Amino acid sequence: MTTLRQDQPLTDDTTRELLSSLLRDWHGRGWVSGTGGGICGPTQDGNLFLAPTGVHKELVRPDDFFVVSPADGRVLRQPKTAGLRPSECNSIFCLIWRERGARSIAHSHSLSAVLAGDLAADGDNLTISELEMLKGIRGLSNRDVHRVPVIDNTAREPELVAQLSGVLADERFAGSFAVLVRDHGAYIWGADVWEAKRHVEVYQFLFDATVARRGRALKESPR
Amino acid sequence: MTTLRQDQPLTDDTTRELLSSLLRDWHGRGWVSGTGGGICGPTQDGNLFLAPTGVHKELVRPDDFFVVSPADGRVLRQPKTAGLRPSECNSIFCLIWRERGARSIAHSHSLSAVLAGDLAADGDNLTISELEMLKGIRGLSNRDVHRVPVIDNTAREPELVAQLSGVLADERFAGSFAVLVRDHGAYIWGADVWEAKRHVEVYQFLFDATVARRGRALKESPR
Amino acid sequence: MTTLRQDQPLTDDTTRELLSSLLRDWHGRGWVSGTGGGICGPTQDGNLFLAPTGVHKELVRPDDFFVVSPADGRVLRQPKTAGLRPSECNSIFCLIWRERGARSIAHSHSLSAVLAGDLAADGDNLTISELEMLKGIRGLSNRDVHRVPVIDNTAREPELVAQLSGVLADERFAGSFAVLVRDHGAYIWGADVWEAKRHVEVYQFLFDATVARRGRALKESPR
Amino acid sequence: MTTLRQDQPLTDDTTRELLSSLLRDWHGRGWVSGTGGGICGPTQDGNLFLAPTGVHKELVRPDDFFVVSPADGRVLRQPKTAGLRPSECNSIFCLIWRERGARSIAHSHSLSAVLAGDLAADGDNLTISELEMLKGIRGLSNRDVHRVPVIDNTAREPELVAQLSGVLADERFAGSFAVLVRDHGAYIWGADVWEAKRHVEVYQFLFDATVARRGRALKESPR
Numbered sequence: 001m002t003t004l005r006q007d008q009p010l011t012d013d014t015t016r017e018l019l020s021s022l023l024r025d026w027h028g029r030g031w032v033s034g035t036g037g038g039i040c041g042p043t044q045d046g047n048l049f050l051a052p053t054g055v056h057k058e059l060v061r062p063d064d065f066f067v068v069s070p071a072d073g074r075v076l077r078q079p080k081t082a083g084l085r086p087s088e089c090n091s092i093f094c095l096i097w098r099e100r101g102a103r104s105i106a107h108s109h110s111l112s113a114v115l116a117g118d119l120a121a122d123g124d125n126l127t128i129s130e131l132e133m134l135k136g137i138r139g140l141s142n143r144d145v146h147r148v149p150v151i152d153n154t155a156r157e158p159e160l161v162a163q164l165s166g167v168l169a170d171e172r173f174a175g176s177f178a179v180l181v182r183d184h185g186a187y188i189w190g191a192d193v194w195e196a197k198r199h200v201e202v203y204q205f206l207f208d209a210t211v212a213r214r215g216r217a218l219k220e221s222p223r
Numbered sequence: 224m225t226t227l228r229q230d231q232p233l234t235d236d237t238t239r240e241l242l243s244s245l246l247r248d249w250h251g252r253g254w255v256s257g258t259g260g261g262i263c264g265p266t267q268d269g270n271l272f273l274a275p276t277g278v279h280k281e282l283v284r285p286d287d288f289f290v291v292s293p294a295d296g297r298v299l300r301q302p303k304t305a306g307l308r309p310s311e312c313n314s315i316f317c318l319i320w321r322e323r324g325a326r327s328i329a330h331s332h333s334l335s336a337v338l339a340g341d342l343a344a345d346g347d348n349l350t351i352s353e354l355e356m357l358k359g360i361r362g363l364s365n366r367d368v369h370r371v372p373v374i375d376n377t378a379r380e381p382e383l384v385a386q387l388s389g390v391l392a393d394e395r396f397a398g399s400f401a402v403l404v405r406d407h408g409a410y411i412w413g414a415d416v417w418e419a420k421r422h423v424e425v426y427q428f429l430f431d432a433t434v435a436r437r438g439r440a441l442k443e444s445p446r
Numbered sequence: 447m448t449t450l451r452q453d454q455p456l457t458d459d460t461t462r463e464l465l466s467s468l469l470r471d472w473h474g475r476g477w478v479s480g481t482g483g484g485i486c487g488p489t490q491d492g493n494l495f496l497a498p499t500g501v502h503k504e505l506v507r508p509d510d511f512f513v514v515s516p517a518d519g520r521v522l523r524q525p526k527t528a529g530l531r532p533s534e535c536n537s538i539f540c541l542i543w544r545e546r547g548a549r550s551i552a553h554s555h556s557l558s559a560v561l562a563g564d565l566a567a568d569g570d571n572l573t574i575s576e577l578e579m580l581k582g583i584r585g586l587s588n589r590d591v592h593r594v595p596v597i598d599n600t601a602r603e604p605e606l607v608a609q610l611s612g613v614l615a616d617e618r619f620a621g622s623f624a625v626l627v628r629d630h631g632a633y634i635w636g637a638d639v640w641e642a643k644r645h646v647e648v649y650q651f652l653f654d655a656t657v658a659r660r661g662r663a664l665k666e667s668p669r
Numbered sequence: 670m671t672t673l674r675q676d677q678p679l680t681d682d683t684t685r686e687l688l689s690s691l692l693r694d695w696h697g698r699g700w701v702s703g704t705g706g707g708i709c710g711p712t713q714d715g716n717l718f719l720a721p722t723g724v725h726k727e728l729v730r731p732d733d734f735f736v737v738s739p740a741d742g743r744v745l746r747q748p749k750t751a752g753l754r755p756s757e758c759n760s761i762f763c764l765i766w767r768e769r770g771a772r773s774i775a776h777s778h779s780l781s782a783v784l785a786g787d788l789a790a791d792g793d794n795l796t797i798s799e800l801e802m803l804k805g806i807r808g809l810s811n812r813d814v815h816r817v818p819v820i821d822n823t824a825r826e827p828e829l830v831a832q833l834s835g836v837l838a839d840e841r842f843a844g845s846f847a848v849l850v851r852d853h854g855a856y857i858w859g860a861d862v863w864e865a866k867r868h869v870e871v872y873q874f875l876f877d878a879t880v881a882r883r884g885r886a887l888k889e890s891p892r
Contacts (some may be wrong), residue, residue, distance in 0.1 A: 578853035
């Protein structure tokens, strides 16, 4: 767990330290296992710290982050650590950055995100409702019926961009800070790293709760 | 986990330290995720240390607690840390403090509290029985049928006060140290911080066990 | 987790340190929540270190253990820490010590022990089979059908002694290092603290696996 | 969790340190409970560091590893710690080392591996598909239908060698880095320790996801 103070502004150094500590925490919870998942956050000069790909995420250090231009995903600065490649999430993170004003985006590989995606079946979204925890999403009340878009998985992550553009432009999903990718996981974001952290924890809870409740409903319903 | 000794009296300093460490421990268990949940405990001069709202609870530090008058919820002392607002639980915590003599109250946002609330369906309480762990609740034996009141969620937390007053005055629930809020979580309390900690762990276990057993009963029952 | 070496003999000091660290580890796993559960281990002069009752078990320190005579449960030495009372498990631990040559006995309050006890329904034992992990129990092969006795819960722990005497004398359960108590948990033991630790972890796994498999069987069976 | 850098070559010292830390991490997750499970990794001179048998795996220290010849499983160097015996996995690890070019092999005793093996019923393999996490296995895409061989448990681990030889030679399983052993667990490997770590985490996720989805399918399917 981070020892940073949440009441003090983040610098480039503390942003990298916080991103690194979030990956460590999330690995412990099974959300970024087996080198899966990723994260990005803002530099002070308006660019994006991006985690490397193909590495054990809980072992990513503050010196391992790329600096990337959110305009086009171009790598502006290599990490101090040699031999790393930028995350496959690069183009997706930049898209969400530009379209939603997100400054920190996480990619979760959690089991509950996969099972939540399953609940959508052939539909293009998952509805979440009747949960106080909805308030943890910026702009929502606990009375809202929240729609999280669900897109199909593709062979490679950058190929998700077209579908993702579609759902980010879809009015029905204007209030969502997450996109579920079927069989894969979720992208979850916030205006800054602290909000992204909060949204990640909240959506994981919402996914868990919705999966648990639907499972029960299936058992209770007459056949 | 705290390194405080449970056999020594708490001072204002150690109370704040303990409250902070409990939030950290509970966050690890998923009971106060996404800035949800809260806690309070007693000051030595008869007031109440109250956690701030809208912050990551596992990062709340000993210097982040407000001092509040349990008589009316008025803030008597701001925390050393600037820019914080007192928990939305304020009026609820003060009510439980006055009505039940509780000196430490926790607000859990755990999934098992939500699922336990679901079990009440349209009823106004959940019955818990046939569990040794009931002895962990002050005044109960393992032969008791324990009724935990379940109230409806409201748009904002202070609006729960009216319903809460009702169940706290209800003879059927005189032995309960918890109130479940549908779709939301639970308020759980004790005479001091150590008892509140014990009651939180015990009720979480009772909720988990009751949810698991009812799920099984549904599967086993003929249709 | 302990930093003790498992290849070196335990002294009185390291025994108390190990017992304390096991309670801490088990609390993290939910096996001794809410002040529930307990543990004992051997002193070098043939008596028994006993944890105190009514305290948060993960906070029990090496100085908090009583020394008790296994012959009759008499307290021979008070812990250095004042104000503690010996565990309610005292008479049960002493019985198992004498009847089975156990020198370390744990009392688990885990949910899976409760759910495993439920599986016995009206029967007096739970059968566990077809699991490699059975080998983790001294004397068993993975081909064995292992019977763990299940006794009824009583109002107070010392009242379990009569039933416990019965099952410890029952030939069918001669190979068991555990007794399940319905609605309550389990007593699990070993010849020394390391074996008790192993048996605790193994039985928890066996309970989990058996509960998961029976649940599936119920779902799969035709109705 | 290890503090080693994943971007720097492992030496004999850091290999032993990493193997030790992986056992510690996996014990926390319930994959090597009760002295079960095991691990090996490469020495710099082309042999194999092998964990001891019959000990609590999370307490295995860097000095506790044997050096074994992968050609025949002969012990070349005893661990510095006296009194240990080499893992029962020895012959299996050496077989996988030779047949698959694996240089690090783990033996998991996880519950999800047991439940995944159950899914094969009378078949000789488990199919895993429609999961992005398949990409975490070397050579696989998320479109693959991945077949993991499932073999029957035997009285003693070395007796698994014959069946294991069979499945390692079976063309259908050429892409698998894991073998499930019914009622027992799994062997999972990689070209080096970091890949073995990744494959272990990925297969555990794949087992969990497949078990969760099949359980749901059973509940949802008409009868």
